[in-house]
Ligand SMILES: O=C(O)CCC(=O)C(=O)O
């Protein structure tokens with residue numbers, strides 16, 4: 001059993017409130033240590049076979065850096081453990097209970113499931129918003145906070161793709177920082193939360209995550225521009 005659905009009404013209320021307030025909620029306890037260990041083993045092997053190095057700046061998010069190794073969706077989709085978990089109706093109903101609305105699989109394959117490894121000094125997933133509203137992130141391996149790799153975010157913000165002006169959001173609200181140790185799982189409202197992973201400060205550290213993207217009804221209604229994910233796989237700058 002990869003996870004437990006023990007969301008009684010009181011807990012559902014608490015998780016939903018937390019999600020609405022912070023645009024982020026921790027769901028680590030719903031997933032077994034066994035599934036986290038298996039996912040980490042699978043990804044560790046896949047990074048060796050299919051990992052692709054990214055090192056560029058993303059124009060659409062004010063030229064923030066992407067320094068990381070990724071596994072593309074098409075490889076992750078070949079792993080039954082990962083796709084079964086992504087599509088498990090018990091998982092989507094847990095997410096629906098937390099966010100208070102229907103949750104749909106991400107309709108854009110390259111963005112649906114992505115794995116990211118930060119492993120060199122200075123590696124970072126720079127400031128950005130995601131295209132779809134929800135990201136369930138499994139932090140399968142994380143260094144100690146003093147080695148970097150912590151999550152930072154500014155919720156209740158939005159992405160003006162023509163003029164992202166990220167700094168202006170820092171002047172409106174504080175940056176919140178979160179430390180998620182190995183084995184953490186969190187859900188974020190990633191479309192309205194400016195977020196980044198702080199640069200790794202040490203060469204011999206590793207941070208490995210698996211990101212499941214899900215969509216809301218509103219996401220499906222609007223035409224989506226996929227430039228950041230497209231740029232991730234085909235960087236120009
Ligand atoms: O690594 C994380 O915790 C966040 C990942 C992320 O923002 C993304 O994959 O879009």
Ligand SMILES: [Fe+2]
Pocket residue numbers: 128129130135190195
């Ligand atoms: Fe993101």
